[in-house]
Amino acid sequence: MEWIQQLINGISIGSIYALIALGYTMVYGIIKLINFAHGDVFMVGAFIGFYAIAKWEMNFFAALLLAMMLCAVFGVIIERVAYKRLRNSTRIAALITAIGVSLLIEYTVVFFRGAQLESYPKTIENKTITILGAQIGTHSILILSVSIGLMILLQFIVQKTKIGKAMRAVSHDADAARLMGINVDNTISATFAIGSSLAGAAGVIFGLYYTKIDPFMGVIPGLKAFIAAVLGGIGIIPGAMVGGMLLGVVETVVSALGFSLWRDAAAFIILILILVFKPEGIFGKNAREKV
């Protein structure tokens, strides 16, 4: 029953990628920007969670909520300060700015606390339970349930609420959305807020799972989440979820087969393959509009 074990581990790691990938894909969907600072929002979320648990003695869920809220605000600040004024400039200018913002966040954190590792406090003990003969850690189950809960909440917001409908309208056609009376600036900010809060949540559960955090921890998971978003079809929300989980499973399988040194490479090989053979991603379609 080892394969069930691996599958569940893979999915729970993948759900962390998926949470980060959602922010990439939502922001891309609405302003066509690959927000390379998104992985650093994830890192900031992990540190907020760390301080909340270790220094302010909050419990895990309170820390999760706090990290999500502060990251939401942080995401909006990044958008308003760095990206908003570039909305009508070339996409490459915005992309370079995003890389700049990413470095700024990383080195600001280093400036204030140094680059050393931090060990995440054990707020919730990791027990092993046996289901159908498979040994599964409670952390994996916790990560999986938190991620899936957040994804359901996100789907509800995007599909059913007014702001969700506004987000979909703006991502499809910003000028037409303006004609409906939708405030496009506020809608873009809301998208950053939601995407960043998901990254914040991912940071806290990443800390719980991997126990080590540092100011550059966002780089690799950020890139992998970007791959997950491309794999699922960038701009498509269910695509990011599936892409993230798929990537997690592939990585776990590669490790389980004894190629754990190749784990990171596997993700990039997937990126190359998808760009060569199906650049629009699993869920993407070459939508042609009727006039």
Add this chain to the structure above:
Amino acid sequence: MLIVNDIDVYYGNIQALKGLSLEVNEGEIVTLIGANGAGKSTLLQTLSGLLKPKRGGIEYLGESIAGKPAQSIVKAGISHVPEGRRVFANMSVEENLDLGAYLRKDRDGIAKDLQHVYELFPRLYERRKQQSGTLSGGEQQMLAMGRAIMAKPKLLLLDEPSMGLAPLMVKNIFSIIETINQEGTTILLVEQNANMALSIANRAYVLETGKIVLSGTAKALQESEEVKAAYLGGL
């Protein structure tokens, strides 16, 4: 109701409107005819707040709206059905109509207007759960108009509603425009199909390269030799 006074509008570096003035009175259908690139769509985009005039004034119900953001113009009662329909193709017909009422909070009124839109366009009711990208061009035009009506406008701006539609569908759309007008909505209609537009309008303006070159009652323009030669196929 609407007074446009001597506006200049630039589209990038190109001056699209040059000292344009016009007036729309409450209850009228006013049409603006002109060739491709004359500046018709630019004018509508300026009225609905997507573009800002460099110079000149726009007064609506006694208040200046020049340069105001689009959402406050929608709120004030001007709805714009853009050229090419611009429906939200990835959403259902009903979701599109809901978005039309985005700024409204009166649930009962919204439900009533939705009913009314379905009465005006029974086809939309049949397809209410369908993705709007799968509709035909005529149905998308109906949807774009229904979506604009959901905002409960006092003034409806229509940009080329006949574009790309079969003659029968054009007739259908124009008769619905007349119905909407009879129900009390003032209409500013931009058209290349001058014949159709003049047949339902009270007054008309002729626009050429950003300037009004002719204006008058629709009837007078229909009989004017210049208009006949340039816009009515020289009949």
